[in-house]
Amino acid sequence: MEPFKKVKSIITPLDQVNVDTDQIVPKQFLKLVHKSGFGKFLFYNWRYDENEKIKPDFVLNDSKYNNSKILVTGDNFGCGSSREHAIWALLDYGFSVIIAPSFADIFFSNCFKNGFLPISLDQKIVEKLQQEVDIIEVDLETQIIKTSSEEISFKIDPYKKKILLEGLDDIAQTLQFENKISEFERKSKVPSVL
Amino acid sequence: MGKTLFEKIWESHIVVEKQNGPSLIYIDRHLVHEVTSPQAFDGLRMNKRKVRRPDLTIATMDHNVPTNDRSLPILDQTSAVQIQTLEKNCKDFGIKLFDINSPNQGIVHVIGPQLGITLPGTTIVCGDSHTSTHGAFGALALGIGTSEVEHVLTSQTLWLEKPKSFEIKVEGKRKNPHAVTAKDIVLSIIKNIGTGGGTGTVIEYRGQGITDLSMEQRMTICNMSVEAGSRAGLIEPDEKAFDYLRGRQYTPKNYESLVDNWKEHLKTDSDAKFEKQFTLNISDIAPQVSWGTNPGMTCDVTESIPSPDEFSKGDPNQKKSAEKALEYMDLEPGTPITDIKIDRVFIGSCTNARLEDLIEASKVIKKQKISTNVKAMVVPGSQMVKKEAEELGLDKIFINANFEWREAGCSMCLGMNPDILSPGERCASTSNRNFEGRQGTGGRTHLVSPVMAAAAAIKGHFVDVRELDLS
Numbered sequence: 004m005e006p007f008k009k010v011k012s013i014i015t016p017l018d019q020v021n022v023d024t025d026q027i028v029p030k031q032f033l034k035l036v037h038k039s040g041f042g043k044f045l046f047y048n049w050r051y052d053e054n055e056k057i058k059p060d061f062v063l064n065d066s067k068y069n070n071s072k073i074l075v076t077g078d079n080f081g082c083g084s085s086r087e088h089a090i091w092a093l094l095d096y097g098f099s100v101i102i103a104p105s106f107a108d109i110f111f112s113n114c115f116k117n118g119f120l121p122i123s124l125d126q127k128i129v130e131k132l133q134q135e136v137d138i139i140e141v142d143l144e145t146q147i148i149k150t151s152s153e154e155i156s157f158k159i160d161p162y163k164k165k166i167l168l169e170g171l172d173d174i175a176q177t178l179q180f181e182n183k184i185s186e187f188e189r190k191s192k193v194p195s196v197l
Numbered sequence: 198m199g200k201t202l203f204e205k206i207w208e209s210h211i212v213v214e215k216q217n218g219p220s221l222i223y224i225d226r227h228l229v230h231e232v233t234s235p236q237a238f239d240g241l242r243m244n245k246r247k248v249r250r251p252d253l254t255i256a257t258m259d260h261n262v263p264t265n266d267r268s269l270p271i272l273d274q275t276s277a278v279q280i281q282t283l284e285k286n287c288k289d290f291g292i293k294l295f296d297i298n299s300p301n302q303g304i305v306h307v308i309g310p311q312l313g314i315t316l317p318g319t320t321i322v323c324g325d326s327h328t329s330t331h332g333a334f335g336a337l338a339l340g341i342g343t344s345e346v347e348h349v350l351t352s353q354t355l356w357l358e359k360p361k362s363f364e365i366k367v368e369g370k371r372k373n374p375h376a377v378t379a380k381d382i383v384l385s386i387i388k389n390i391g392t393g394g395g396t397g398t399v400i401e402y403r404g405q406g407i408t409d410l411s412m413e414q415r416m417t418i419c420n421m422s423v424e425a426g427s428r429a430g431l432i433e434p435d436e437k438a439f440d441y442l443r444g445r446q447y448t449p450k451n452y453e454s455l456v457d458n459w460k461e462h463l464k465t466d467s468d469a470k471f472e473k474q475f476t477l478n479i480s481d482i483a484p485q486v487s488w489g490t491n492p493g494m495t496c497d498v499t500e501s502i503p504s505p506d507e508f509s510k511g512d513p514n515q516k517k518s519a520e521k522a523l524e525y526m527d528l529e530p531g532t533p534i535t536d537i538k539i540d541r542v543f544i545g546s547c548t549n550a551r552l553e554d555l556i557e558a559s560k561v562i563k564k565q566k567i568s569t570n571v572k573a574m575v576v577p578g579s580q581m582v583k584k585e586a587e588e589l590g591l592d593k594i595f596i597n598a599n600f601e602w603r604e605a606g607c608s609m610c611l612g613m614n615p616d617i618l619s620p621g622e623r624c625a626s627t628s629n630r631n632f633e634g635r636q637g638t639g640g641r642t643h644l645v646s647p648v649m650a651a652a653a654a655i656k657g658h659f660v661d662v663r664e665l666d667l668s
Contacts, residue, residue: 019521020514021392021491025632030613034261034275036235036282048634053620077514079393082426082491083630084611085326086233087342108360108396108428109326109340116344160358162218173344174244177352180213180221184249184354187212193225194449195252196293196314 004118006170010100010141012072016133017062022076023083024110028092041088042095073100073141075132081110090117100141102148104129115163116173122148122157143168199466201362202433203399206337206463210320212354219356225319226336227349228305229256229292231283232613233324237347238286248290249353255314256287257295259304261613264576264603267297276614290350301446303579303605306330306420306547310412311581313445317434317459322349327547327629328429329422333415334442335434335463337399340423360428363398364471367406369480375557375667377482379414380549380627380646382406383421384485384495390475392493395427398473401465402432406479412441413553420548421629424492434463484662486534487631487644489522494631495644496534498661504530525633526641527621535659537643541624542573542654543636544600544647546610549627550578554647555586559594560667561651567599568657574601574616576608600654612637625653 032044049061057064074093080103081089090113093101099119104126106114114121120143124132132139137151143164148155166173200208213221227250234256241247248254261276263269271277280297287294295301301308306327309315317335322328324346331338345355365386371377387394400422407415415432422430432438439456442448449455483497489508496503505523507530509516523530528537544550544558555575567573575595577583583605586592592602609616610628612635618624620639627650628635631642645653648667652660 018517020518023491023630023632025611025630025635029634029638030611031638033232033613034273034279036279037239038236048638053639079396079426082392083326083423083632085324085340085342087236087344090342105393105396107393107426109342113342113344116342160218162215162356173356174240174246174348174351177221177348177354177356180354183212183221184223184352187223188353191223191225193253193316193319194451194455195250196226196255196447 004170004172007118007120007143007167010072011138012070013068013138014073014075014132014135015062015068015071017074017076018133020077021079021082024081024086024089025083027081027089028086033086033088038091040095041092042097045092045096070097072098073102073139074098075102075129078104078126080106082107085109087113090114090119094119102129102132115166118167118170120167124155124157128155199469201469201471202335202401202463202465203337203362203431206318206320207359219358221354222320222357224322224349224353224355225253226314226321227254228309228321228323228328229254229346230260230305230323230325231258231279232260233343234286234346235279235282236343237350238290240347241290241350246351248292248350251291253353254350255293255295256283257302257305257308258283258297260607260611262297262606263614264606264608264616267604273615300580300584303581304547304550304607307551307578307582310334310416310441311445311579313442313448316442316455317438318463322355326423327420329427330416330420330547332419332422332429332431333412334438335431337429337431339429361398361472363395363400363427363473365400365402366404366474366476367402367479368404368476369406369478370409371479371482373663375560376648376663377484378557378646378648379410379417381482381485382479383418384487384492384644385479385482386477387421387425387492388485388495389477390425392424392491393426395422395425398427400425400427400430401471402430407432408435411553412437413551416551417548421492424629433465434459484646484649486649486659488526488528488534489519490525490631490633492629492631492644494519494522498534498649498659500534502528502530502532502534535661538623538658539571539625539643539653540622541618542567542571542650543576543609543624543626543628544574544650545576545578545608546628547578547607548629549647550576550582552582552585554627555582555591556589558647558651559591561648561662561665562594562598562655565598565655567654570657571654573599573654574603574609576603576616577605579605609636611635625650625659
């Protein structure tokens with residue numbers, strides 16, 4: 004995984020609550036067996052109509068957001084299905100930070116496995132950020148978001164921060180505890196399936 | 198202070214505990230399916246890693262398998278590739294697979310308990326959010342993403358933040374338990390606490406309203422915990438749970454001594470404290486019908502579609518989301534639920550496609566035919582459910598009523614196979630999610646119980662099943 008670097012970009016406002024993973028990547032695109040190339044399916048049914056024509060009203064179809072790396076959205080983002088394809092699509096499309104008042108649990112933990120930073124902030128601050136038209140800076144190291152007018156600090160679990168900043172392989176970390184896992188298995192009374 | 202059942206399972210599975218941050222938790226059972234696993238196996242190959250415990254891992258194919266004639270080839274090439282990929286991965290890594298032709302094939306959350314693989318007090322994971330279903334047996338069962346699938350395959354563990362404990366007490370006795378079902382109880386809960394009401398928690402369902410339920414009904418409740426945002430939902434296991442698992446194909450040989458141990462330990466202590474609580478009295482609840490695009494947008498069958506103002510109770514974001522939902526669903530506020538006409542009926546999914554669901558639905562149908570304006574299908578949750586239902590002659594009841602009787606799979610719950618709604622079609626569905634496009638792009642889903650779905654199929658619109666004779 005690539006180490007997470009400072010992000011400078013304009014924000015894309017997606018002013019909706021309860022955005023579910025079926026909207027982020029519709030199910031017809033879950034049949035692929037690789038992780039790459041999901042960006043073109045991001046919010047597919049909101050970006051395109053039934054004839055696959057672009058819906059001009061949808062925010063991602065506004066060219067001024069083409070190079071945005073920061074999505075700012077509503078409460079309970081990523082609810083529903085556990086599909087990690089949702090993160091692969093957001094990343095492949097070009098986003099690397101997502102800011103919302105809250106995230107669904109599985110989506111939230113999926114983010115950190117892919118070098119993607121979810122930041123949860125107070126509802127009022129998120130609403131204000133959605134109005135921001137200038138470039139903002141997200142610095143994970145200092146846990147500060149700089150806008151044209153203010154600095155906003157955010158919280159993150161120290162272990163998750165380390166994983167992102169150093170681009171650590173989660174599994175390699177875990178395998179350092181091989182002794183502990185083996186010891187647990189020796190004591191465990193849970194029978195095998197087969 | 199005493200401990201909750203969840204805390205006891207959690208503590209007995211800690212491999213590594215840190216002062217602050219996540220704990221490394223041991224996983225007793227890993228269920229694998231074709232959609233969320235290919236990239237995980239790729240990761241293993243890339244890093245030259247093995248599956249640590251193939252003996253604790255089982256796989257089946259459910260999400261995109263066709264539900265028509267199994268002797269025909271799979272026409273959708275991308276689905277076929279995904280299915281072949283699972284076959285190859287299971288072969289290469291030594292994992293037991295119930296493939297498309299196996300009598301044990303079915304929706305992973307239906308076959309786990311049916312095969313005796315799901316056990317009380319265990320930790321169970323699967324790359325699917327509805328893994329919460331297994332909590333009905335007093336297991337801590339979590340849905341995970343593909344990276345975590347890879348992590349569990351390699352290490353049989355997961356790093357997890359300890360969720361908060363959430364007690365949902367279900368009190369009272371239903372007057373008509375054939376008409377007001379477990380689905381109506383769980384939809385009522387979600388309607389009350391909201392789709393984010395359980396975020397960051399593990400729910401423990403308690404009270405007479407829960408202990409009265411059969412195991413299959415309890416699975417319906419736990420299944421939809423994730424629709425309230427919870428990571429998992431569980432129920433203290435009792436004799437009903439132990440009986441359900443006894444004598445199944447993969448029930449452990451030392452089962453009775455396990456049961457003795459579970460009886461002693463798998464309990465929430467009387468002085469345990471939950472971090473969050475909610476109580477629902479079910480004495481007077483009505484059958485539920487969802488009207489919007491998330492499971493919290495639900496009302497009684499006797500009610501009318503609410504206006505966005507009524508629904509949102511002053512929250513501008515909820516109001517906006519209700520307006521969008523009504524537009525997508527093509528519904529007007531004030532329309533009685535029973536005036537809503539439907540085009541399709543789907544009885545299936547990990548929520549409501551077990552034998553009892555099919556028996557109850559068949560009682561509504563009796564010798565009637567479905568409305569001529571409706572297309573309806575039954576997709577049993579597993580090939581075992583299908584066989585048992587056929588032994589009871591349920592297939593004939595459904596087929597005579599003009600339902601299609603299919604092979605097992607997830608089918609139209611998420612429409613990854615050819616079973617999908619056409620744009621604009623309205624469906625009474627026993628599944629778990631009414632998200633935009635979930636059952637097919639432009640399709641409109643109303644979540645209901647199996648008996649409500651069957652009644653709607655007959656009448657061509659929603660009806661209050663309490664008014665029907667269900668003897």
